[in-house]
Amino acid sequence: xxxxxxxxxxxxxxxxxxxxxxxxxxxxxxxxxxxxxxxxxxxxxxxxxxxxxxxxxxxxxxxxxxxxxxxxxxxxxxxxxxxxxxxxxxxxxxxxxxxxxxxxxxxxxxxxxxxxxxxxxxxxxxxxxxxxxxxxxxxxxxxxxxxxxxxxxxxxxxxxxxxxxxxxxxxxxxxxxxxxxxxxxxxxxxxxxxxxxxxxxxxxxxxxxxxxxxxxxxxxxxxxxxxxxxxxxxxxxxxxxxxxxxxxxxxxxxxxxxxxxxxxxxxxxxxxxxxxxxxxxxxxxxxxxxxxxxxxxxxxxxxxx
Numbered sequence: 001x002x003x004x005x006x007x008x009x010x011x012x013x014x015x016x017x018x019x020x021x022x023x024x025x026x027x028x029x030x031x032x033x034x035x036x037x038x039x040x041x042x043x044x045x046x047x048x049x050x051x052x053x054x055x056x057x058x059x060x061x062x063x064x065x066x067x068x069x070x071x072x073x074x075x076x077x078x079x080x081x082x083x084x085x086x087x088x089x090x091x092x093x094x095x096x097x098x099x100x101x102x103x104x105x106x107x108x109x110x111x112x113x114x115x116x117x118x119x120x121x122x123x124x125x126x127x128x129x130x131x132x133x134x135x136x137x138x139x140x141x142x143x144x145x146x147x148x149x150x151x152x153x154x155x156x157x158x159x160x161x162x163x164x165x166x167x168x169x170x171x172x173x174x175x176x177x178x179x180x181x182x183x184x185x186x187x188x189x190x191x192x193x194x195x196x197x198x199x200x201x202x203x204x205x206x207x208x209x210x211x212x213x214x215x216x217x218x219x220x221x222x223x224x225x226x227x228x229x230x231x232x233x234x235x236x237x238x239x240x241x242x243x244x245x246x247x248x249x250x251x252x253x254x255x256x257x258x259x260x261x262x263x264x265x266x267x268x269x270x271x272x273x274x275x276x277x278x279x280x281x282x283x284x285x286x287x288x289x290x291x292x293x294x295x296x297x298x299x300x301x302x303x304x305x
Contacts, residue, residue, distance in 0.1 A: 002026065002027075002028065003027045003028065003058045003059070003211075003215065004027070004028040004029075004030065004056060004057045004058050005022060005027055005028070005029055005030070005057060005058060005059045005060070005061060005211065006029075006030045006031075006032065006053055006054055006057045006059070006060045006061070006101075007019065007029060007030070007031055007032070007060075007061045007063060008032045008033070008044050008050075008060070008061070008062045008063055008064035008086075008090060009032075009033055009062070009063030009064035009065065009106075010029070010031030010032060010033045010036060010040060010063075011031070011033040011034075011035040011036055011040075012033065012063060012064070012067070013161060013163075013164055013166070013167050013200060014063050014106070014158070014161060014200065014203060014204065014207075015031070015033065015061075015063050016164070016166070017163070017164070017200045017201060017203070017204040018061065018063075018204045018207055018208070019031070020204070021201075021204040021205065021207075021208050022208060022211075025208070027211075030053050030057060031053075032044065032049060032050065032053050032064070033064065034064075039052070039053065040053075044062070044064045044082065044086035044089055044090060045081055045082060045085055045086055045089065046089075047089045047092065047093065050089055050090060050093040051093060051096075054093045054094070054097060054101070055097070056099070057097075057099075057101050058099070058101055058102070058215065059101045059102040059103070059104070059211060059214060059215070060090060060093075060094055060101055060102070060103045060104070061104045061106075061207060061211070062086075062087065062090045062103060062104065062105045062106060063106045064082070064086060065082055065083050065086070065106065066078060066079040066082045066083055066132065066135075068132070068168065068171070069110060069130050069131075069132045069133070069259060069260065070257075070259075071132070072130060072131040072132030072135065073130065073131055073132075073259050076131045079131055079132060079135050080131075080135050080138075083132070083135035083136060083138070083139055084135050084138045084139055084142070086139075087105055087138075087139035087142050087143065088142050090103060090105070091103060091105075091142060091143065091146045091151065091153065094146075094151060094153070095146065095149070095151055100150075100151065100152070102151075102152040102153065102154075102214040102215075102220065103143070103146070103151065103152070103153040103154070104153075104154055104155075104156060104207065104210060104211070104214070105139060105140070105143045105153065105154070105155050105156070106155075106156055106158060107136045107139065107140050107155050107156065107157045107158070107223070108132070108133065108136050108157060108158055108159070109157055109158070109159040109160075109196070109225075109227070109261075109264050109266060110128055110130065110132055110133035110136055110261065111126045111128055111133055111136050111137050111140065111157065112124050112125070112126060112127065112128070112133075112261075112264065113126075113127040113128045113129040113133060113261060114127075114129060114261050114262060114263065114264075115263075115264060118231070118263065118264070118265055119196075119229050119231075119265050119266055119267040120264060120265070120266050120267065121225075121266070121267040121269070121270070122157065122222060122223045122224065122225055122267075122270055126140070129259070129261060130259040130260075130261075131259075140155050140223070143155050147220065152214060152219070152220045153220055154210070154214070154220040154221055154222070154223070154224070155223040155224075156206075156207065156210065156223070156224050156225075156226060157223055157224070157225050157226075157227075157266075158198065158203060158226055158227075159195065159196040159197075159198055159225070159226075159227045159264065159265075159266055160172070160173065160195045160196060160197045160198060161198050161199075161200055161203050162174060162197060162198070162199065162200065162286065162290065163199050163200030163201065163286055163289065163290060164200060164290075164293075165178075165290070165293045165294055165297050172195075172234065172237070173197060173237070173287070173290065174290065174294075175187075176237060176238055176241040177241055177245075177287060177290040177291045177294060178294050179241070179249055180241035180242045180244065180245035180247050180249050180291060181245050181247065181291045181294040181295050181298075182247070182294075182295075182298070183247045183248050183249050184249055185249060185250050185251070185252055186238045186241065186242070186249055186250070186251050186252070187251075187252045187254055188234050188235060188238050188251055188252070188253055188254065189234070189254045189255065189256055189257055189260070190234055190254075190255065190256030190257075190260065190262065191233060191234055191235030191238075191253055192233055192234075192235065192262075193233065193234045193256055193260065193261075193262050193263065194231045194232065194233045194234075194262070194263040194264065194265065195231070195232060195234070195263075195264055195265065196227045196228055196229065196230060196231065196232075196264060196265035196266050197228065197230075197232055197237070197283050197286075198226060198227055198228055198279065199279065199280075199281035199283075199285075199286035201280075201281060202226070202228075202279045202280055202281055203226045205277065205280075206224075206226040206271055206275065206277045207226070209275040209276065209277050210224065210275060213274065213275060221274050222270075224270055224271050224274065224275070225266045225267065225268055225270065225271060226268070226271055226277070226279075227265065227266035227267070227268050227279075228265075228266075228268065228279045228283070229265060229266060229267055229268050230265060230283065231263075231265040232283060235251075237283075237287075238251050239251075240283070240284065240287060241287060241291070244284065244287050244288050244291055245291050
């Protein structure tokens, strides 16, 4: 059966990988992104942009967001407008369609704040500690309300997804990978801070599996993690990046930022039970791929000059 799926945030880290994975299954992908081209250029904060692209889709994968904690701290109004009003607009666009497309809305580990029990599962209390996390909780509530109103809608929660040289340059994994690749200094803000790092292709596979479930099942599942369940401190990540790159990079220690969660790693059991999904790319391999990609990019750039 041919499917047509709208991806908001289609030019972002997850959206780009997801487009690639879905195309392998002959899914027709419609994009919407501030950086999109032609009809794919649009903003989820403008309902008319969504109405233009939602016609005839079987499902919507909503990824568009202010996607970083620090950006939420710098511009709370934009963060709320995008992460709350944007979700509302997507859900309303779906509800207005006679075909009633299903909706997957991307959320974050930040909704938990600092979990009291680790690994955290999807039923942990939602106690966010920063602006970004609070907007994600509000967005999840809107999804739940839409479910109660009869829309087939669900939430996925992501954690420190990495794997592309096109990612934000100051996100921790690409920042460490780039610095280690070229022998530069790595700045570690809170060496003992512990996170769950997920490779982009694993996350994309999980989302594709979820689209297949939504296409065949009557009801949407509860929130689902796409996480590894493996804790890694930032200090360990920095050391691993330098070893993997075989470089002489040094590490500069700095204190944690006041708005950051200190420890998180998640339980992936629900994704395995419902979707048969497990992460396949360990951190070491994903980091090695990223370091190689940065070096290849530099060689390409140098050849073009």
